[in-house]
Amino acid sequence: MKLPVLNNTIATSEAGGCASGSCGSSDASVQNLPESIRAKVADHPCFSEQAHHFFARMHVAVAPACNIQCNYCNRKYDCSNESRPGVVSEVLTPQQAVKKVKAVAAAIPQMSVLGIAGPGDPLANPQKTFETFRRLSAETPDIKLCVSTNGLTLPECVDELCQHNIDHVTVTINCVDPEIGAKIYPWIFWKNKRIRGVEAASILIEQQQKGLQMLIDRGILVKVNSVLIPGINDQHLIEVSRIVKEKGAFLHNVMPIISEPEHGTYFGLTGQAEPTAAELQAVQDACAGDMNMMRHCRQCRADAVGLLGEDRGAEFTLDKIEAMDIDYEAAMVKRAEVHDQLLEQLYAQRESASKPVIRVQGRAVLMAVATKGGGVINQHFGHATEFLVYEASRDGVRFIGHRQVAKPYCEGNSNCGDEAENLLDTLLKALQGCEVLLCSKVGYEPWSALEQAGIQPNGEHAMEPIEDAILAVYQEMLTKGLLQLPDAVDLKSA
Amino acid sequence: MAFEIVASCVSCTACESVCPNDAITDQKVQFAIDPDLCTECAESFPDPQCASICPIEGAIVDSVGEPLNPPGSLTGIIVGVAA
CATH class of the missing domain: 3.30.420.130 (Dinitrogenase iron-molybdenum cofactor biosynthesis domain)
Known part of the structure; x- marks a missing residue:
């Protein structure tokens, strides 16, 4: 019996149907992307379940400030024993970040992607974020750069983002309805004022949608992250998915809220339920009718290092990287070799996994x-x-x-x-x-x-x-x- | 007339980036406001900027020690429940 392998992505011209270690998303929208963009996606561990078995990513925590409050976030947190977004051990200066990136890229040649994801909002720290990107574009040109944002100041940052080697932008969009937004965001800092409630959510949503459109218009890949909050936005995310796909986002990542009371977040302390695996899958499946879904996200820390699901950050603490002497020119040669080998393996795996279709009767x-x-x-x-x-x-x-x-x-x-x-x-x-x-x-x-x-x-x-x-x-x-x-x-x- | 940052500061840097007087600096353990430079934003903005972006209730106080963002005002979490 042969069955097709479904829902696998990153259609590349040479891959008849990608598979083993299966990618996290269906290929419909990626297939329609221009060749240049498809190539960008091939070795990005966050875009495909398959690529993440081969390529590694790292985040540098250069952006501590935030311009909004989310009810699933506690700004007091800084714990090295936890792995979730927004949590880091040490905030770096752009200079320290560049050194760390070089150290990691030399030690882990399969590292292909550098992201700035917090612990605050990268675009609420534009000087630090852009200085890091500027230097990395010049000094480590073989590393793809990406950034994630809540979107509030995205429109004013789009021009600068386009100037760097930025591969894709992730925007966290939890709602398109301000009434729902008011239950997720207690306040935003906007035009020199703290704004609350529905008014705050309206501004945030408007900025997110405007920024999303501007990025798409400039040809930058946009992934949308949504936090699934049962009872608040679970059904609404289907609408979010439809709208962001219509605008041109290429991937939607619906993640479960993490709301354990000991994290001290508003949702954690008020007993907000986390979705079960079945509830998460139901929402992802409902969104998938309209959208390319990502299902392998590991919700990593804002300073994570390594393959998805692993964190080798402890090997690259500030004191350790200070003592390292990195010859990045030499590292780049080695990295190019390793990347070529990995891509070859990855494509070979996709080739071997394409299967003819034979329908059989049986339940899932x-x-x-x-x-x-x-x-x-x-x-x-x-x-x-x-x-x-x-x-x-x-x-x-x-x-x-x-x-x-x-x-x-x-x-x-x-x-x-x-x-x-x-x-x-x-x-x-x-x-x-x-x-x-x-x-x-x-x-x-x-x-x-x-x-x-x-x-x-x-x-x-x-x-x-x-x-x-x-x-x-x-x-x-x-x-x-x-x-x-x-x-x-x-x-x-x- | 000046505000002060107290020990509950988490050093997120947000206030530093919005202060119109460059009165706020990182003092390693926590951030600090230079009382000679702080104007409480009186001439610059209707609302004090540091206190409008600070995410931590009680971390910035006025000259008599009153928090600009009292407990519960930013997170909706009532003190006692959070403890």
């Missing part, structure tokens, strides 16, 4: 995968802190998202025991809804617990490409009669 199944990257099943269940979730159905395989846990089941023998039981509960909860778990290996105890929870562990496809393995398991389930459609079941029982 969610499968979780433990992987360390490279698009293959290569991680022990007990070592995984993240599982990729795919849906296999009569229409093929598509990447749905990722589920994370704070700790792996087994960090070594010392952790097996009572603590392991609690960890197992957490893992089972995280994997809710999945019927199959694909990993390289799984221990005896978790095996039974997974089975009892209705999740079939499977270690038979170790080192195989993810989609191939999922298709094989799906076919096996079909053969065993486990995937009858509700209609077929009805007929039988009738």
